Each structure stands twice: as C-alpha cells, then as structure tokens.
Amino acid sequence: MAKSEKLPVGLEDAFAEDAGSGFEEVTSSDLQIPFLRIIQALSPQLKKSDAAYIEGSGQGDIFNTVTDKVWDGGEGVVVIPVYFEMKFLEFVPRSQGGGFAGELAADSEDVKNALRDKDTGMELLLNGNELVRAAQHYIKIVHEDGSLENAIVDMKKTQLKRSRLWLTMMMLQKHDNGKTLPSFASTYRLKTVEDGNDKGSWGSWSIALEGRVPSLEAYKEAKELHGSISRGELKIAAPAETAVISGPSEDVPF
Numbered sequence: 001m002a003k004s005e006k007l008p009v010g011l012e013d014a015f016a017e018d019a020g021s022g023f024e025e026v027t028s029s030d031l032q033i034p035f036l037r038i039i040q041a042l043s044p045q046l047k048k049s050d051a052a053y054i055e056g057s058g059q060g061d062i063f064n065t066v067t068d069k070v071w072d073g074g075e076g077v078v079v080i081p082v083y084f085e086m087k088f089l090e091f092v093p094r095s096q097g098g099g100f101a102g103e104l105a106a107d108s109e110d111v112k113n114a115l116r117d118k119d120t121g122m123e124l125l126l127n128g129n130e131l132v133r134a135a136q137h138y139i140k141i142v143h144e145d146g147s148l149e150n151a152i153v154d155m156k157k158t159q160l161k162r163s164r165l166w167l168t169m170m171m172l173q174k175h176d177n178g179k180t181l182p183s184f185a186s187t188y189r190l191k192t193v194e195d196g197n198d199k200g201s202w203g204s205w206s207i208a209l210e211g212r213v214p215s216l217e218a219y220k221e222a223k224e225l226h227g228s229i230s231r232g233e234l235k236i237a238a239p240a241e242t243a244v245i246s247g248p249s250e251d252v253p254f
Contacts, residue, residue, distance in 0.1 A: 038202075
C-alpha cells in the first residue's frame, strides 16, 4: 500500500497497539546491517550479467549493500557518526586461493606478531595470511525525508588515512565550554573522489562537516545506537562475501 493511501478505519490504531509483534525472538545476530561502499571500476554492481548489478549506478557512486540504494558520488550522502572500532581481518593470499579467513582479536598474539613485507607493504601473519586493519564507523544515514538508517562505513588499506582524518575532524568539534562534543552531535557529508598510486586508480572517500545533528530526536536515536554497541548488544562483522570483494585479493588497494 502506498504511503499516500488512506488506511481503513482503526487500522492505524491496531498497528500502534501491536508495534514490534512478530519480532520477539529476533536478535542483532539475525539482522544484516548495511555497509556504504564505493562502486569501483570492476565492481559487480556495474556488470549487467551479475546478480549484484544495480541499474543506473556508475563508477564512483556510493551504494547501500542491503537496499541497493545509490547516491551520486559527487553529491554524496549525509551521515551521523555514532561509534568507531578497529577490526583486524585475516585473508588468505590470492596465490593460495584467496578469501576471508576470519576476524582476530586486537590483543591476540597473531596481531602482535604480524610483520610488514617490505616489498608489498602488506602485514603478514606468521601463518602466511595477510592481516588487514579495517576502520569501522557505525553511522546513521540521514535520508532526505529526515528518517535515519543504521549502516557501517568501513575503511581499509589506503582508506585508513581517511578514517584518521574523519576521527580528527570529529574530535575538533567542541562545545561552548571547550569540551569535545559526542561524535553523534554533528553530521558529515561523504562524497567520493578519484585517488591512485603507481598501482592504479580507485574511488576514495571525501569527508566534510555538514552541520549539527538535525533534531533532538535524531540525536537521541543516534545515542541509543551508540549505547547498544557500547554494551555489546550489537556486534556486527562484515559479511564474508563482502569482505572478499573488498579485501586484499582485489587489485584495487582500497
């Protein structure tokens, strides 16, 4: 039923009375939180014969991995940063078949003993697999109608410097008393720009301060998500298939 259609008498009240029914046994582990990703030149979202194809998308655009909603990379998307954590991901080298091997604890001996290869610049575990540091920013997408949506922006390899820049920008936001504002007090516009090195070019994040959080309700919703993650009620790992697509097995070093 379209939003503009009038509901039958009493149905709106019934919806309100039964709000949440049917989801009593649903936990955070049963849900898939979307990631915001950049469409690269070789991304499957651009290939019509691929199941991941998104009609109307283009290189450098931003897309939602669950809803397939696309934002023009030059226009960007407005988000509220809610929580940050560094993930340590293990990948099998391409020469051995490639693929995502799992997540490691930050204080594990595997992470502590990883060594950087001077020739490739990769961090290698003692078992020969690659260690990839992934900066995960839990966010609220601010849609044009004012509604909010949970998502994650994860930044790896060359994008880690963008993550550090973003965190620095957040911590520079001060209250009148000089104290640092919570990360979810401000909104940021994420756009994309072309980046590259001697290995090639790819789309990178461009981040700019947009303004303060649009409303008290939005602030409270972001704070609630922050609390849920902080208490360990919401623990999300990157889907394995997504990790493979954006991991070190790809030629694009993002």
